[in-house]
Amino acid sequence: MRLRVRGAAGFTLVELLVAMAVASIVLVGAGLAFQFAAGTLASGSDQADVQQNARWVLERMVQEIRGAGYDPRATLGGGTFAALTSATATSLIMQSDYNGNGVPGEAQAGPCDVTTTTENVGYRLVGDQLRRSTDPPAYTCETPLVNGVTSLAFTYYDADDNVTATAAAVRTVEITLTLNSTTGGAERKATVADRIRLRNR
Amino acid sequence: MRDEKGIVLPLTLLMMVALTALAIGLVSVAAFEPVISKNLADTTQARFAAEAGVEWAFNQIAPQDNWSTFLSGAGVNGVTMTTGTSMGTLGAARGTFTVMVRNDTLAGDTAITGVPPEASATVDANKVLILTSTGGVGTSLKGVRAVLKKATFPGNGRPPGALNFPGNEAQAAFTADNFAVDGRGYRMDGSLDAGCADHWGIAVSSTLPTTNPGANESVVQNALSTSNPNQKDNVFGKKQNPLQAGQGDNTIASDAGLNPTNIQNFIDQAKNAADITLTSAQPSGLTMGSIGGSSNCANWASQNCWGTQAQPKIVYIKGDPDPTSNFNALRLNGPTTGYGILIVEDGDVRVYGNLNWYGIIIVTGQYVGIGFLGTTSETQNVYGSVISNETRSDPGYFEGVLQGNAKIRYSCEALDNAFNNRKLTAIVGWKDLAPGE
Numbered sequence: 001m002r003l004r005v006r007g008a009a010g011f012t013l014v015e016l017l018v019a020m021a022v023a024s025i026v027l028v029g030a031g032l033a034f035q036f037a038a039g040t041l042a043s044g045s046d047q048a049d050v051q052q053n054a055r056w057v058l059e060r061m062v063q064e065i066r067g068a069g070y071d072p073r074a075t076l077g078g079g080t081f082a083a084l085t086s087a088t089a090t091s092l093i094m095q096s097d098y099n100g101n102g103v104p105g106e107a108q109a110g111p112c113d114v115t116t117t118t119e120n121v122g123y124r125l126v127g128d129q130l131r132r133s134t135d136p137p138a139y140t141c142e143t144p145l146v147n148g149v150t151s152l153a154f155t156y157y158d159a160d161d162n163v164t165a166t167a168a169a170v171r172t173v174e175i176t177l178t179l180n181s182t183t184g185g186a187e188r189k190a191t192v193a194d195r196i197r198l199r200n201r
Numbered sequence: 202m203r204d205e206k207g208i209v210l211p212l213t214l215l216m217m218v219a220l221t222a223l224a225i226g227l228v229s230v231a232a233f234e235p236v237i238s239k240n241l242a243d244t245t246q247a248r249f250a251a252e253a254g255v256e257w258a259f260n261q262i263a264p265q266d267n268w269s270t271f272l273s274g275a276g277v278n279g280v281t282m283t284t285g286t287s288m289g290t291l292g293a294a295r296g297t298f299t300v301m302v303r304n305d306t307l308a309g310d311t312a313i314t315g316v317p318p319e320a321s322a323t324v325d326a327n328k329v330l331i332l333t334s335t336g337g338v339g340t341s342l343k344g345v346r347a348v349l350k351k352a353t354f355p356g357n358g359r360p361p362g363a364l365n366f367p368g369n370e371a372q373a374a375f376t377a378d379n380f381a382v383d384g385r386g387y388r389m390d391g392s393l394d395a396g397c398a399d400h401w402g403i404a405v406s407s408t409l410p411t412t413n414p415g416a417n418e419s420v421v422q423n424a425l426s427t428s429n430p431n432q433k434d435n436v437f438g439k440k441q442n443p444l445q446a447g448q449g450d451n452t453i454a455s456d457a458g459l460n461p462t463n464i465q466n467f468i469d470q471a472k473n474a475a476d477i478t479l480t481s482a483q484p485s486g487l488t489m490g491s492i493g494g495s496s497n498c499a500n501w502a503s504q505n506c507w508g509t510q511a512q513p514k515i516v517y518i519k520g521d522p523d524p525t526s527n528f529n530a531l532r533l534n535g536p537t538t539g540y541g542i543l544i545v546e547d548g549d550v551r552v553y554g555n556l557n558w559y560g561i562i563i564v565t566g567q568y569v570g571i572g573f574l575g576t577t578s579e580t581q582n583v584y585g586s587v588i589s590n591e592t593r594s595d596p597g598y599f600e601g602v603l604q605g606n607a608k609i610r611y612s613c614e615a616l617d618n619a620f621n622n623r624k625l626t627a628i629v630g631w632k633d634l635a636p637g638e
Contacts, residue, residue, distance in 0.1 A: 034216075037224070040227060044227065045230050048230060048234050066631075067632055067633055071315075072348070073315035074350075074630065075350060075352065075470050076350075077473040098312070099312050
């Protein structure tokens with residue numbers, strides 16, 4: 001007796017092969033789309049990270065440099081001491097007198113704490129690492145702010161807006177910072193720049 | 202076989218979930234970045250708005266003589282000067298600032314201002330105020346603190362006499378009988394000013410010379426009687442002895458307000474704020490012809506415009522110390538008209554021709570003196586005050602010479618006009634405030 005099972009007509013081999021081919025094309029397409037989207041996501045995220053790091057580091061420096069030379073005893077004649085004590089292309093040291101005792105750049109009281117605002121602050125490039133120190137030029141109390149710095153350039157200007165190499169004459173600081181990230185094998189770059197007039201000089 | 206439908210549906214769903222997750226990830230990265238950027242931009246803009254608030258407050262306060270008026274109703278934390286103010290013609294969306302002002306009365310304020318705190322929250326006597334400005338853009342807020350300091354003339358803010366010798370020496374020479382040194386208060390139009398109390402005709406240091414403090418009083422008095430006994434009558438002013446005349450020796454006094462250190466401190470600050478700075482070198486020095494007046498001051502910024510009544514100037518001339526006391530750092534040939542503060546350091550000043558000065562003339566430093574050397578047909582008027590501050594000792598050389606028609610008349614109006622120059626106010630102690638600070 002021949003039994004006829006409803007709905008169990010089956011597929012021919014050709015039908016199966018065609019279906020598999022079509023399914024493969026769809027899956028490969030979807031996979032490629034997935035891979036591309038994931039790559040784009042990672043790339044965008046990395047670029048955003050490196051830009052964000054650059055901005056944060058720049059803003060950190062800008063805020064401190066802007067207030068350099070804080071001097072409660074200052075008069076019309078300006079501050080009673082130099083705002084910057086060292087000014088090179090890749091490093092600077094600034095001083096202030098936050099406690100108003102007339103002695104700028106006093107050493108930090110107590111153990112090293114790189115997170116605090118002290119009367120003596122320095123930034124310098126060591127290898128590809130930008131570091132902030134609260135006891136320059138000894139640099140025994142220092143923390144890295146960011147890695148992957150491919151270029152850092154401080155340019156200094158005096159009161160007449162002429163480039164100067166004399167730390168005591170500096171009234172404006174220009175910073176150009178380039179960060180590099182190679183996460184995932186791809187290179188991401190971010191360059192940020194700012195020009196800061198020392199408010200206390 | 203009814204349940205054997207294949208995996209197309211689950212597979213499709215899985216793919217859709219994965220792709221949706223990726224899409225959400227991409228969109229979130231793309232959306233998050235502008236938010237970060239906007240926050241950064243808003244914060245930066247807010248800080249600039251806060252700085253604009255400090256500048257706005259400076260513009261309000263600096264030209265005023267009495268800073269206590271800004272402290273009306275203030276507590277120890279101060280009083281609000283303005284709230285939610287836009288920057289010029291920019292709309293509020295571009296940022297607003299709110300400014301608080303307070304007097305320096307808190308115990309820790311010395312660390313902010315560098316001077317001892319005052320007692321009253323509503324009365325400013327030391328010309329030091331603390332500003333706190335908060336800038337806002339959207340939800341971003343940034344605060345800036347700054348200190349306003351004004352360089353004030355030591356003592357009560359004005360010199361104690363029409364002619365002052367705060368330095369080591371006060372050797373003077375007076376010729377004929379047409380000159381006048383008048384400590385009574387005048388307005389700049391030449392009328393007497395009832396609101397300006399009498400000051401000394403001539404004041405000398407009470408602490409110098411160190412060998413005989415205050416002795417310069419008699420040096421000046423003696424100089425007035427050597428060539429003409431009537432000359433003393435040409436000196437008017439506040440009376441040392443209220444029962445005696447307001448002329449002559451009774452109006453010539455030593456005054457503790459002429460503190461050499463404080464005066465030098467004021468001079469040092471004023472010359473740093475000078476609108477015009479000139480250098481004068483030996484042997485010939487600096488000779489100036491026509492100064493001031495409507496033609497020279499058609500361009501206020503001109504080097505030959507030494508201030509106007511509406512915009513007085515600070516003019517500083519740096520000389521060259523000459524131990525022989527012969528060097529003229531400045532020779533004014535006239536006509537000279539000026540408003541403000543004229544400071545000449547390390548050399549003499551010789552005034553010829555017509556002169557009208559409204560404010561203060563200060564000759565200071567080593568081997569210095571001032572001579573009003575016009576003729577009786579010329580006009581040489583100073584409304585305000587003259588200071589000759591000899592910091593060295595050069596016996597036999599004059600610190601002050603008046604001849605011809607020279608008139609030095611004390612004027613509170615002219616002095617206040619000169620001292621209210623906004624360049625004498627500085628913004629110092631500029632500090633970005635941390636949240637909650």
